[in-house]
Amino acid sequence: MIRTEELLLNVGPQHPSTHGVFRIIVKLDGEVITEATPVMGYLHRGTEKLAENLNFTQIVPYTDRMDYVSAMTNNYVLCHAVEKMMGLEIPERAEFLRLIVMELQRVASHLVWWGTYLLDIGALSPFLYAFSDRERVLGLFNELCGARLTYNYMRVGGVKWDAPEGWIDRVKTFVKDMYNRLDEYHNLVSGNEIFLSRIKGVGKYDAETAINYGLSGANLRCTGVDWDLRKAEPYSLYDRFQFDVPVGKNGDCFDRYQLRMAEIEQSLRILDQALEQFPGDGETMGKVPRVIRPPAGEIYVRIESPRGEIGCHIVSKGKAEPYRLKFRRPSFVNLQILPKLLVGESMTNLVTILGGIDIVLGEVDC
Amino acid sequence: MSEENKQEPGHEQPPSEPVESSPEPASETPSAPAAEGEAPPPVRRKETDEEKAARRKAALEAREAAKAAAAQAAAEAAKAGTASPAPVGAEGDGAAAAGGGEEQPPKPPSPNQPRLDRVVALLRELIAEDSVEEAYINEANDHLPTLVVKNEHWRRAAQLFRNHDDLSCSYLRNVSGVDYETYMEVVYYPLNMATRDCYCVKVKTDRERPSVDSVTPIWETANWNEREIYDLLGVDFPGHPDLRRIMMSDDWVGHPLRKDYVPLDPEV
Numbered sequence: 001m002i003r004t005e006e007l008l009l010n011v012g013p014q015h016p017s018t019h020g021v022f023r024i025i026v027k028l029d030g031e032v033i034t035e036a037t038p039v040m041g042y043l044h045r046g047t048e049k050l051a052e053n054l055n056f057t058q059i060v061p062y063t064d065r066m067d068y069v070s071a072m073t074n075n076y077v078l079c080h081a082v083e084k085m086m087g088l089e090i091p092e093r094a095e096f097l098r099l100i101v102m103e104l105q106r107v108a109s110h111l112v113w114w115g116t117y118l119l120d121i122g123a124l125s126p127f128l129y130a131f132s133d134r135e136r137v138l139g140l141f142n143e144l145c146g147a148r149l150t151y152n153y154m155r156v157g158g159v160k161w162d163a164p165e166g167w168i169d170r171v172k173t174f175v176k177d178m179y180n181r182l183d184e185y186h187n188l189v190s191g192n193e194i195f196l197s198r199i200k201g202v203g204k205y206d207a208e209t210a211i212n213y214g215l216s217g218a219n220l221r222c223t224g225v226d227w228d229l230r231k232a233e234p235y236s237l238y239d240r241f242q243f244d245v246p247v248g249k250n251g252d253c254f255d256r257y258q259l260r261m262a263e264i265e266q267s268l269r270i271l272d273q274a275l276e277q278f279p280g281d282g283e284t285m286g287k288v289p290r291v292i293r294p295p296a297g298e299i300y301v302r303i304e305s306p307r308g309e310i311g312c313h314i315v316s317k318g319k320a321e322p323y324r325l326k327f328r329r330p331s332f333v334n335l336q337i338l339p340k341l342l343v344g345e346s347m348t349n350l351v352t353i354l355g356g357i358d359i360v361l362g363e364v365d366c
Numbered sequence: 367m368s369e370e371n372k373q374e375p376g377h378e379q380p381p382s383e384p385v386e387s388s389p390e391p392a393s394e395t396p397s398a399p400a401a402e403g404e405a406p407p408p409v410r411r412k413e414t415d416e417e418k419a420a421r422r423k424a425a426l427e428a429r430e431a432a433k434a435a436a437a438q439a440a441a442e443a444a445k446a447g448t449a450s451p452a453p454v455g456a457e458g459d460g461a462a463a464a465g466g467g468e469e470q471p472p473k474p475p476s477p478n479q480p481r482l483d484r485v486v487a488l489l490r491e492l493i494a495e496d497s498v499e500e501a502y503i504n505e506a507n508d509h510l511p512t513l514v515v516k517n518e519h520w521r522r523a524a525q526l527f528r529n530h531d532d533l534s535c536s537y538l539r540n541v542s543g544v545d546y547e548t549y550m551e552v553v554y555y556p557l558n559m560a561t562r563d564c565y566c567v568k569v570k571t572d573r574e575r576p577s578v579d580s581v582t583p584i585w586e587t588a589n590w591n592e593r594e595i596y597d598l599l600g601v602d603f604p605g606h607p608d609l610r611r612i613m614m615s616d617d618w619v620g621h622p623l624r625k626d627y628v629p630l631d632p633e634v
Contacts, residue, residue, distance in 0.1 A: 311555075
């Protein structure tokens, strides 16, 4: 093989395909990557440090800004952790609303991923499809809490706002339409020869590697590991609903793509059932002490965000502020495997593989 | 439930915090905030370079003072309290005991108690008799078996968690670092995916020279997590392949998540 001079190339932090301010320094031998060093922290805001001086209600908006594509699940993990520490009862209507917004969020988040991933690979129009549908979800959220991205919707003990008149019906309509749109997506992209040749067999790893690297979400399931916290360690009301956990087998970008598409479908299935069983009336806030002071102790709570296991580790000393608050961010953990996957790949595949992991930099840096 | 919580502020100090049971001179701990108070308060107006330099110096001095005080406290603690390791295997004296008190006895043992006993037995048998400092069930957290493993035995204990047939925790969920002001703690959550058994393993370390053996060779997940803990809390991880800062820039001074952290440049 002809050897060429080694080239050091800097990608990012301001590069559209890094999905935020992520930087990666690659050593190239011709077109082939021989070493990759990720550099992050450009979006580090010290959320965990700030939280030590805030009470739990004040921390909720900070969680919005971690994984800003999936703020609802972040809200939930914090509130859920505090509720568990305090042993609070959540009214059923509130829990239903939470579950519905979390699943809508999962759909919206996967749509963002789908659109931007194809954009990375060079297909422009799917992005417009995805964002027009995501827009509908954001519109629904907007009706609910007046924000489109950073919702600050959940509170310890319930949710801040009840669903407005007719909202549930509008979600029902969206879910119905979304099934059809999903078929359209598949027709548009999933069979495309160029697309398939770009992602099939790329960024492959096996189940053992995935577990060793602590991957979660679609990144883990694409290797055939059946691990979805909604099923494995049910929280909220997930044990009431019928849904499947799609699992891949090859562990490549194509499997991850298929999984996320299938997950949209499963989320819609959950939404179907949840909307059907949605309680007609009831409280949206449980009985919560005026000042939220979790008892002294420690807790680690985890849920399934669109990107994997998001965890919240709270150390409390019985004060209104956490003594220590740590988030286990799936994007941060999932990204660790990137340098390993890149070695030996061509430069074009860098974008394919990075996009396939589905990271949000707000969450990586926290 | 809410009534109970309302009573909480009444006994903020008493709730038994097993980790701090050694007779610590309580008056020494707040030395860091006190030292911080000596630094001039941040002002909004534009400063001259001289003032800036002065403040920088003050911040550094405050940091030094805090360090000295903490070192003194640690030395005294070592003198006073080495002879009283907390009893091992005492059940439920952790988080859940806060509200309890007298009505404890009729409580049935936790469903996870056998699992905890098994791990403790394994560690004692295969690692060292004194490898487990404390073991209890964290009831608030789904009866999570929680262990405190002696720092010097941690690497071998981690290997046991990963490789022993009864445990085979191949997945490491999370690694957190906590600064408890008198010591540092690194908390690991290994998980066995097949049986869905999760554990919480804590390793305590000295606060002045915090150091815990790296488990990156055992679980690759720990790599960036340990870098993050090193960056934000200053815990050293011997055996880590690439221990650099990850969140803060490489030339950053200090470790922001430490409780006595004073920014070098108050304007940042």
